Amino acid sequence: MFKYFEPNKIFSITSKAPKYVLFLFIVILSIGLTEALILSPEDYKQSHSVRIMYVHVPAAWISLGIFSAITFLSIVGYIFKIRNFFLIAKSLAPSGLVFNIIALVTGSIWGKPTWGTWWAWDARITSMLILALFYLMYLVAWRIFEDNDKVFKVTSIITILGIINVPIIKYSVDWWNTLHQPASINILSKSSIHISMLFPLLTMTAAFALFSILIFLMKYNTELIKIKNKGLDRL
Amino acid sequence: MIENLFFMNGFGLYVWSAFTFTLLSFFTLFLVIKIQYNKEKNKFIAKFGSLNSEKAAFAKSQSINKEILSNTSNV
Numbered sequence: 001m002f003k004y005f006e007p008n009k010i011f012s013i014t015s016k017a018p019k020y021v022l023f024l025f026i027v028i029l030s031i032g033l034t035e036a037l038i039l040s041p042e043d044y045k046q047s048h049s050v051r052i053m054y055v056h057v058p059a060a061w062i063s064l065g066i067f068s069a070i071t072f073l074s075i076v077g078y079i080f081k082i083r084n085f086f087l088i089a090k091s092l093a094p095s096g097l098v099f100n101i102i103a104l105v106t107g108s109i110w111g112k113p114t115w116g117t118w119w120a121w122d123a124r125i126t127s128m129l130i131l132a133l134f135y136l137m138y139l140v141a142w143r144i145f146e147d148n149d150k151v152f153k154v155t156s157i158i159t160i161l162g163i164i165n166v167p168i169i170k171y172s173v174d175w176w177n178t179l180h181q182p183a184s185i186n187i188l189s190k191s192s193i194h195i196s197m198l199f200p201l202l203t204m205t206a207a208f209a210l211f212s213i214l215i216f217l218m219k220y221n222t223e224l225i226k227i228k229n230k231g232l233d234r235l
Numbered sequence: 236m237i238e239n240l241f242f243m244n245g246f247g248l249y250v251w252s253a254f255t256f257t258l259l260s261f262f263t264l265f266l267v268i269k270i271q272y273n274k275e276k277n278k279f280i281a282k283f284g285s286l287n288s289e290k291a292a293f294a295k296s297q298s299i300n301k302e303i304l305s306n307t308s309n310v
Contacts (some may be wrong), residue, residue, distance in 0.1 A: 037254070038240065052253040059257070098264045106253040113249050211261055212293035218268045225275040226301055227302045232282045235290045 007084055007224050014224075025210040032207045035200035043197075050197070052110040058205040060103035060128065062212055064166055066096030067131060070138070071159040078156045086152050089159075089220035090142055095212040097135040104128055115179050123172035124180035127165055131153045134162030279303055 029065030036054035043050035087213040107125065108118045119125070138158045145151040173182045184193040191198065241247050283304065286294060294300050 007299065011302050033254075037250075042244070048246040049249055051243070051246075055253055055257040077247070094268065096265060098260050100265045102257050102260055105256055109249050109253045109256070113246055114243060157244050205245055215264060215268055218265075218272055222268065222272040224273050224299070225272075228300060228303060229279050229282060232279070232294060235286065235294060 007087070007227070011224055013222070014217050015221055018214055018221075021210055021214045021217060025207060025214055028203060028210055031209040032200060032203040035077055035203055040200045041196055044115060047112045049110060052106055053197075054204045056103055056106040056110055057201060058208040059099045059106065061205060062208050063096050063100035063103055063135075064130065064169060066092050066099065066212060067135065067162060068166060070096065071163040072155040074152075074159045080151060082146070084153075086155070087218075087223050088220065089155070091216050091223055092212070093135060093139050093142075094219060095130065095215040097139065098215075099208065099212065100128065100132045100135055104132065111179070120179050120211070122178040122180060123176040124169065124178050127169040127172050130165050131169060133163065134158060138162070228229065276303065 007015055010017065032054070036051055040054070042048045070092055071198075073085040073092075076082065077089070105124070107128070111120070112118050138155055141154045141158060142151060162235040172178060173180050185191045185198070193201070241251075243250055283291065283294065283300070295304075
């Protein structure tokens with residue numbers, strides 16, 4: 001099954017896909033921004049500041065999703081010695097880090113009018129900051145270590161340690177008293193968010209997911225060409 | 236309506252800052268990755284051009300190398 005993940009086989013797809021993904025991203029983002037900034041209603045308590053949710057929440061979701069994917073790929077790659085899984089994980093990391101930073105910064109901007117402060121060392125915010133540090137450690141490890149075996153081992157350890165933080169982020173609002181509100185959207189039970197706000201939120205999430213796919217494809221292609229450059233040196 | 240879109244009952248500064256920061260981050264990341272991609276691709280084309288005909292023919296026998304060389308109109 002893993003032979004389908006060989007770079008030689010998938011480069012013909014990954015090299016052509018970015019332009020289509022970029023087009024789709026621009027279309028979905030335009031719809032999402034129109035809904036988020038113009039069409040969606042203001043909140044009865046938070047007024048227009050609730051619109052920050054449309055960038056803050058998707059960014060947080062996707063940064064958590066990407067870190068989980070990186071961990072899964074690193075563990076499976078390490079167990080089955082699939083080098084390409086590490087390459088995919090490495091290519092996912094930059095967009096994961098940027099989404100994490102966006103979640104922290106937009107959360108801070110949202111915090112000022114809502115809580116009266118830019119920052120609080122509460123469980124949700126602090127655990128998100130810790131996730132950003134794990135992303136940084138992961139990316140720095142790829143820069144520091146040149147030996148493949150060593151970098152695969154170190155990055156796997158970083159992701160395994162970092163993934164412990166993911167359920168802490170998710171349940172921090174339930175386990176501790178925090179300034180952060182509990183989740184409004186639940187896959188298994190009824191969501192407390194109205195459809196007029198849920199629709200823009202999901203559209204923006206789709207746009208952000210497309211952007212992370214776009215960055216992943218471009219980064220993955222760059223990494224493959226880098227490997228091929230080394231191959232030409234050996235000829 | 237336009238005034239409401241900008242000021243948003245006094246929350247405009249916060250909302251627009253959050254959206255601007257997000258879009259600027261997207262643009263910066265896209266630009267950085269694009270520059271890295273172009274740099275590697277140009278390096279590959281230059282190295283390929285400096286190969287002798289025998290090595291170039293061998294390198295071109297690999298489909299991925301052909302793809303890299305042919306795919307010049309990428310994003």
